[in-house]
Amino acid sequence: MSRPAIARINLDALRHNLRALARRADRARLMAVVKANAYGHGLDIVAPALMEAGCRAFAVTDAAEGAALRRILGWEADIVALSGVFDAEDARWCAEARITPTLTETCQVTMLSAAGFRGNVWLKVDTGMRRLGSPDAAALLNACRQAGLGIAGLMSHLACADAPDHPLNQSQLEAFRAQLNALPERVPGSLLNSAGLATMPEAAMDVVRPGIALYGVEPVSERPLGLQPVMQLTSRIMQVRRIQRGESVSYGATFTARRNMRIAVVALGYADGLPRLLSNRGAAVRLAAPESRLPIVGRVCMDYCLLDVTEADASAGDEVEFWGPNLPAASVAAQARTIAYELFTGVGARVKREAHGAPLRERGAP
Numbered sequence: 487m488s489r490p491a492i493a494r495i496n497l498d499a500l501r502h503n504l505r506a507l508a509r510r511a512d513r514a515r516l517m518a519v520v521k522a523n524a525y526g527h528g529l530d531i532v533a534p535a536l537m538e539a540g541c542r543a544f545a546v547t548d549a550a551e552g553a554a555l556r557r558i559l560g561w562e563a564d565i566v567a568l569s570g571v572f573d574a575e576d577a578r579w580c581a582e583a584r585i586t587p588t589l590t591e592t593c594q595v596t597m598l599s600a601a602g603f604r605g606n607v608w609l610k611v612d613t614g615m616r617r618l619g620s621p622d623a624a625a626l627l628n629a630c631r632q633a634g635l636g637i638a639g640l641m642s643h644l645a646c647a648d649a650p651d652h653p654l655n656q657s658q659l660e661a662f663r664a665q666l667n668a669l670p671e672r673v674p675g676s677l678l679n680s681a682g683l684a685t686m687p688e689a690a691m692d693v694v695r696p697g698i699a700l701y702g703v704e705p706v707s708e709r710p711l712g713l714q715p716v717m718q719l720t721s722r723i724m725q726v727r728r729i730q731r732g733e734s735v736s737y738g739a740t741f742t743a744r745r746n747m748r749i750a751v752v753a754l755g756y757a758d759g760l761p762r763l764l765s766n767r768g769a770a771v772r773l774a775a776p777e778s779r780l781p782i783v784g785r786v787c788m789d790y791c792l793l794d795v796t797e798a799d800a801s802a803g804d805e806v807e808f809w810g811p812n813l814p815a816a817s818v819a820a821q822a823r824t825i826a827y828e829l830f831t832g833v834g835a836r837v838k839r840e841a842h843g844a845p846l847r848e849r850g851a852p
């Protein structure tokens with residue numbers, strides 16, 4: 487048997503989420519954010535399913551991810567690199583793979599021109615996140631026009647959209663509208679991520695850029711969008727052992743049995759993406775009996791973790807879920823003092839991604 491750590495990717499749930507977000511976006515075009523290997527879900531699984539469901543615009547982080555996505559999706563897809571252009575090689579990849587980079591600096595225009603890039607670019611302005619963004623969108627736009635580049639639109643990114651009442655939301659929206667209106671020509675606008683779509687759909691403008699919501703995590707729990715979890719992270723019990731009261735388990739002997747117990751050793755550890763912070767505090771569920779939680783006992787190891795199965799009818803070979811339909815990723819993340827984004831993108835390369843749900847049609851490579 488090969489290593490049984492599996493991330494099941496539910497394509498029916500993915501399509502459901504895409505439809506829910508498209509309805510929420512109303513007339514705005516949806517750009518699916520599939521950076522970082524589709525938030526750890528597997529770019530080669532997620533992107534073709536979205537494309538087949540009607541999505542045409544995709545956002546990755548850089549030209550390298552964009553070139554990989556181009557090989558998967560072919561020439562019909564509109565692929566945007568959110569981090570822009572790092573260097574001359576990046577600019578060349580943008581030209582060759584027809585990636586639309588997001589620019590913040592005029593030096594990037596120079597690099598693109600030198601690479602023979604003749605396509606479109608997004609412009610990015612800062613409106614309060616104070617991360618990437620041009621201080622002068624009009625000057626950047628002029629530099630692009632002089633270099634013969636097309637303008638796909640102007641975007642900005644919200645810092646606090648998951649807190650609906652945060653004053654930055656309104657001030658960023660106003661600043662963004664002011665920047666759009668100050669441009670010498672009308673260009674499409676894009677401000678909203680997943681949480682923005684949940685909290686301020688009236689600001690959808692021309693293009694929205696949801697990421698985490700596509701994967702089924704409600705971006706704002708008090709404004710649910712009816713999303714379904716896409717990833718189910720599972721592995722199998724390798725061995726069930728009895729330990730006596732007073733005996734300890736795993737590295738550091740941080741857990742000592744207060745009674746005689748049954749302990750299951752499961753093939754999933756921190757190298758697979760199970761946070762070590764779940765040591766002695768997280769839980770899993772056995773798929774055969776998902777209503778009862780099996781606490782993680784002792785330290786999570788690189789390749790294994792240990793579950794208390796004293797009260798469960800568990801045996802070697804049983805499949806257990808660490809997050810998914812039975813254990814919401816957001817609550818697991820909260821227990822591990824992180825966010826679902828980090829859980830998903832931390833799923834290790836050795837965890838097999840398996841597509842489930844209605845199959846895709848055969849599609850030709852470019």
Ligand SMILES: Cc1ncc(COP(=O)(O)O)c(C=O)c1O
Nearest residue numbers: 519568643679680695696697698
């Ligand atoms: C510029 C930009 N737009 C959109 C997104 C998608 O955000 P979310 O996953 O919160 O919807 C991200 C993600 O980090 C981003 O950096």
